[in-house]
Amino acid sequence: MKKINGLLLSLTVASLIGCGGGGGSSSGSSATTSGSAVTNGSTTDTSNSTNTGTSTTTSATTPLSYLNSLRNKAGMISFNDNSLLNQAASNHAKYEAFNDLYGHYESSSYSYFTGIKPSDRALYVGFQGGAGENLTAGDNTYNESIDVLFTAIYHRLNFLDFSFNEVGMARDKNSADSYYYVYNMGNGLINDLCSGSSYSGYGSYYQDICKDSSFRIEASKYDLAESSVKNLNPDVVIWPYENQQDFNPAFFEESPDPLPSCGVTGDPISVKFNDAKFNTITMSSFKLYDENSNEITNTTILNKSSDLNKMLSAYEFVLFPMERLSWDTKYNVVFTYNADGIDKEKKWSFKTKPTGYTTYKVTSSEETFNVVSNQTYAIYVPPVDCNDDRYNYNYYTGYSITLNLNDSLDANTLLFNISGNVGDVFDIVMANGKKIHLKLVEK
Numbered sequence: 001m002k003k004i005n006g007l008l009l010s011l012t013v014a015s016l017i018g019c020g021g022g023g024g025s026s027s028g029s030s031a032t033t034s035g036s037a038v039t040n041g042s043t044t045d046t047s048n049s050t051n052t053g054t055s056t057t058t059s060a061t062t063p064l065s066y067l068n069s070l071r072n073k074a075g076m077i078s079f080n081d082n083s084l085l086n087q088a089a090s091n092h093a094k095y096e097a098f099n100d101l102y103g104h105y106e107s108s109s110y111s112y113f114t115g116i117k118p119s120d121r122a123l124y125v126g127f128q129g130g131a132g133e134n135l136t137a138g139d140n141t142y143n144e145s146i147d148v149l150f151t152a153i154y155h156r157l158n159f160l161d162f163s164f165n166e167v168g169m170a171r172d173k174n175s176a177d178s179y180y181y182v183y184n185m186g187n188g189l190i191n192d193l194c195s196g197s198s199y200s201g202y203g204s205y206y207q208d209i210c211k212d213s214s215f216r217i218e219a220s221k222y223d224l225a226e227s228s229v230k231n232l233n234p235d236v237v238i239w240p241y242e243n244q245q246d247f248n249p250a251f252f253e254e255s256p257d258p259l260p261s262c263g264v265t266g267d268p269i270s271v272k273f274n275d276a277k278f279n280t281i282t283m284s285s286f287k288l289y290d291e292n293s294n295e296i297t298n299t300t301i302l303n304k305s306s307d308l309n310k311m312l313s314a315y316e317f318v319l320f321p322m323e324r325l326s327w328d329t330k331y332n333v334v335f336t337y338n339a340d341g342i343d344k345e346k347k348w349s350f351k352t353k354p355t356g357y358t359t360y361k362v363t364s365s366e367e368t369f370n371v372v373s374n375q376t377y378a379i380y381v382p383p384v385d386c387n388d389d390r391y392n393y394n395y396y397t398g399y400s401i402t403l404n405l406n407d408s409l410d411a412n413t414l415l416f417n418i419s420g421n422v423g424d425v426f427d428i429v430m431a432n433g434k435k436i437h438l439k440l441v442e443k
């Protein structure tokens with residue numbers, strides 16, 4: 001996109017549509033992703049991809065109502081359903097599923113190609129003015145997919161972008177019955193401007209936004225369309241939102257990867273300021289406390305300067321607990337900052353979600369837990385470091401015990417039930433050396 005002052009084209013300034021997203025792509029191979037910001041040609045894509053993580057599923061009438069319920073809980077306006085963006089999302093989901101490819105870029109050498117990048121695919125179906133995109137693969141439901149995206153920081157911020165007010169979503173299955181999910185976001189007011197008359201005055205204007213790359217939008221009208229949506233949203237949006245009771249305790253993988261040296265940490269805490277309402281934001285401190293008011297000091301803070309992927313804006317701040325958070329536990333956050341010369345402080349609390357089962361936490365190298373036959377339990381084995389993110393294990397027993405392993409809650413939390421006789425013992429040896437003894441007792 002170009003902003004041009006006057007008819008002589010004497011000045012060209014790059015400008016972003018939908019600040020706050022990132023880029024991810026794949027090309028020519030299945031399930032291979034890499035990340036980079038995409039700012040090319042007529043639009044700017046704010047795009048992210050992920051295919052792993054844990055989920056917090058809450059019932060909702062429709063996927064859109066569920067997504068909007070999360071935005072609303074954070075104080076943001078609802079997305080409007082946009083049929084054109086739905087079609088763009090559907091086209092890309094079909095491309096991914098049929099070709100068994102994953103990422104934001106398409107290649108014309110594959111079936112069902114409709115555009116190289118998200119904005120191209122939006123233009124293909126008639127939506128103009130730019131498009132953001134989030135992706136997941138392998139989730140069973142829309143709610144699970146959306147929850148995964150809110151766990152991944154760049155994706156979360158894309159869903160919480162202040163300038164988007166329209167969304168389309170779709171999914172499609174590959175030959176192995178695995179779903180690909182696609183979400184496209186945009187600004188409907190900017191799209192409408194592309195349907196009017198091209199600006200022919202002598203003032204500043206934007207170009208390379210609409211399908212007709214020569215189409216001009218008067219700068220003041222474009223800025224108003226963008227700011228009008230932003231002004232409907234709050235001054236600042238936090239995640240987890242205040243008093244959230246089901247925050248995910250762990251973060252695993254994302255593309256692009258905000259912490260490439262780690263495979264598992266606590267789920268990130270984010271603060272995002274509305275650039276339509278502030279000129280400058282300077283962070284003073286960003287602190288996390290446990291329920292006993294003890295500061296958790298092993299954290300990494302990302303901002304515009306420290307973000308390795310250069311995805312964060314000057315208005316976005318992220319705290320990663322470098323050790324994953326505990327299940328069903330309350331935490332407190334204190335964020336101090338200066339907004340346009342005024343010192344301020346924001347405090348809030350949240351709670352991580354429960355497992356939903358009787359849960360045993362392994363706190364030493366060897367543990368014995370009493371269990372009842374045919375009852376489901378969760379065993380949480382805290383990572384020994386930030387790369388202890390995939391537990392392998394062996395189990396041993398000299399008794400007539402039947403083991404039923406259910407889907408794990410995440411890479412560090414096993415779900416299981418066993419059946420046998422009172423007094424029987426079931427032994428598990430984890431890949432990290434920890435030993436777990438499960439002893440069957442009477443109800």
